Amino acid sequence: MERILKQLKIPVNEKLFLKDPETSDLGKRIIEHSILLIDDIGFEAFTFKKLGSKIASNESSIYRYFENKHKLLLYLTSWYWGWLEYKLVFATHSLADPFKKLNVAIELITEKTEKDIAFSHINEVLLHQIVVNEYSKSYLTKEVDSENKEGYFQVYKRLVHRLQEMIQATNDSYSYAASLASTIVETALHQSFLKDHFKSITDCNDDVTPTEFIKDLVTKTLKS
Amino acid sequence: MERILKQLKIPVNEKLFLKDPETSDLGKRIIEHSILLIDDIGFEAFTFKKLGSKIASNESSIYRYFENKHKLLLYLTSWYWGWLEYKLVFATHSLADPFKKLNVAIELITEKTEKDIAFSHINEVLLHQIVVNEYSKSYLTKEVDSENKEGYFQVYKRLVHRLQEMIQATNDSYSYAASLASTIVETALHQSFLKDHFKSITDCNDDVTPTEFIKDLVTKTLKS
DNA sequence: ATTACTTGATAGTATTACTATTATTTTTGT
DNA sequence: ACAAAAATAATAGTAATACTATCAAGTAAT
Numbered sequence: 001m002e003r004i005l006k007q008l009k010i011p012v013n014e015k016l017f018l019k020d021p022e023t024s025d026l027g028k029r030i031i032e033h034s035i036l037l038i039d040d041i042g043f044e045a046f047t048f049k050k051l052g053s054k055i056a057s058n059e060s061s062i063y064r065y066f067e068n069k070h071k072l073l074l075y076l077t078s079w080y081w082g083w084l085e086y087k088l089v090f091a092t093h094s095l096a097d098p099f100k101k102l103n104v105a106i107e108l109i110t111e112k113t114e115k116d117i118a119f120s121h122i123n124e125v126l127l128h129q130i131v132v133n134e135y136s137k138s139y140l141t142k143e144v145d146s147e148n149k150e151g152y153f154q155v156y157k158r159l160v161h162r163l164q165e166m167i168q169a170t171n172d173s174y175s176y177a178a179s180l181a182s183t184i185v186e187t188a189l190h191q192s193f194l195k196d197h198f199k200s201i202t203d204c205n206d207d208v209t210p211t212e213f214i215k216d217l218v219t220k221t222l223k224s
Numbered sequence: 225m226e227r228i229l230k231q232l233k234i235p236v237n238e239k240l241f242l243k244d245p246e247t248s249d250l251g252k253r254i255i256e257h258s259i260l261l262i263d264d265i266g267f268e269a270f271t272f273k274k275l276g277s278k279i280a281s282n283e284s285s286i287y288r289y290f291e292n293k294h295k296l297l298l299y300l301t302s303w304y305w306g307w308l309e310y311k312l313v314f315a316t317h318s319l320a321d322p323f324k325k326l327n328v329a330i331e332l333i334t335e336k337t338e339k340d341i342a343f344s345h346i347n348e349v350l351l352h353q354i355v356v357n358e359y360s361k362s363y364l365t366k367e368v369d370s371e372n373k374e375g376y377f378q379v380y381k382r383l384v385h386r387l388q389e390m391i392q393a394t395n396d397s398y399s400y401a402a403s404l405a406s407t408i409v410e411t412a413l414h415q416s417f418l419k420d421h422f423k424s425i426t427d428c429n430d431d432v433t434p435t436e437f438i439k440d441l442v443t444k445t446l447k448s
Numbered sequence: 449a450t451t452a453c454t455t456g457a458t459a460g461t462a463t464t465a466c467t468a469t470t471a472t473t474t475t476t477g478t
Numbered sequence: 479a480c481a482a483a484a485a486t487a488a489t490a491g492t493a494a495t496a497c498t499a500t501c502a503a504g505t506a507a508t
Binding site for chain 2 (some may be wrong): 141179186191
């Protein structure tokens with residue numbers, strides 16, 4: 001089992017990189033330390049030059065892996081969504097009851113992330129924080145339509161589709177399964193941000209989790 | 225009535241500008257054309273130099289009104305939330321029935337924006353698009369906590385609080401009124417974006433509006 | 449041993465995001 | 479109407495960013 005997990009590779013759209021960072025030591029250091037550095041200083045202040053000095057490598061070498069920092073962000077967040085999707089499929093495939101299935105999926109999407117030992121160079125906890133703080137910036141751009149055509153957001157959209165199917169399976173007369181699915185994912189990120197920065201406009205805190213709020217919302221919506 | 229409206233000024237935190245743009249012709253042109261230009265080329269590509277050439281003025285003159293483009297974005301979006309809050313208070317204050325009141329509020333927050341003739345230099349329709357496409361970038365920063373302390377997000381939070389109170393008034397045993405209120409506002413923006421760019425993960429389109437989805441979600445949640 | 453490939457080092461460019469200074473125009477107070 | 483004050487414009491300059499290009503050095507594969 002452990003060996004199988006260690007061989008697993010989360011697939012990411014190949015157009016997002018010039019050279020696959022999983023295929024070399026330098027590539028893995030780029031991924032590992034870009035997560036640490038973006039989490040530390042934020043995406044705006046993050047540059048390939050700063051990353052180069054962190055990993056004792058050169059700016060120009062990093063440019064051989066990624067065209068620019070925007071593509072690197074898309075790579076990291078795609079990896080995150082791919083990893084979540086993998087965990088989602090794994091955790092729900094054996095469940096028969098649709099409501100049980102949906103609840104497990106919501107827990108996975110909305111609960112605190114834990115380190116996955118299968119990917120030693122990736123800190124999933126910090127990567128989750130990056131998704132909360134930076135993911136919107138990857139699509140709130142003028143290039144979103146062309147990049148969407150290139151498939152840069154396909155993993156994220158596929159995850160939402162899986163959730164949509166689970167929603168529909170609990171209530172086939174509900175008319176907004178896709179919107180509810182995308183709202184669940186977005187709300188998980190947004191409430192997590194509010195809890196840390198705008199406490200007055202959320203009920204979530206150390207005791208009340210976004211999971212609880214979202215489960216309540218979804219259950220009431222689908223059961224009435 | 226018209227005269228009263230023309231004298232109305234939406235209050236914006238004074239720390240967001242160096243010189244109040246409402247007090248001069250140049251200031252108003254900065255506001256008017258920054259809305260057009262940000263909508264046109266996006267916030268990343270927007271610079272004070274480009275804005276200067278659009279209004280036949282100088283980069284350095286714009287810097288006397290706003291410290292940087294981040295503060296200008298905060299100004300524009302604060303103005304938008306202040307304007308929405310004003311419309312919200314105006315439209316709901318005479319309504320007695322809590323559900324009726326909440327539904328009117330949701331309509332205002334989620335429906336297509338229309339031009340307000342009271343503010344001739346501000347295109348509210350484009351400004352709404354800017355809020356959809358750029359607002360997250362104003363708080364997804366490393367400076368969010370210090371800027372929040374300065375009160376840069378107070379209008380937005382006050383609007384959410386008003387919505388929260390309306391939610392609680394319909395059902396005083398509901399435990400997540402703040403989170404539901406912030407989710408409504410965020411979902412209004414997010415579904416509007418998805419409708420234009422990621423159609424496959426929303427049910428909203430030209431026929432089905434985000435308003436419909438959100439009203440259904442909120443009603444089912446609060447009535448069960 | 450030769451070749452190919454990867455990485456590192458250096459240099460260079462256009463643009464951005466400003467700051468500083470000075471000149472010119474406009475507004476205003478008397 | 480005129481002087482003083484305020485606002486705006488013009489110009490120049492800086493440090494950092496986001497790259498591109500070139501070349502050298504080290505490593506691995508045949």
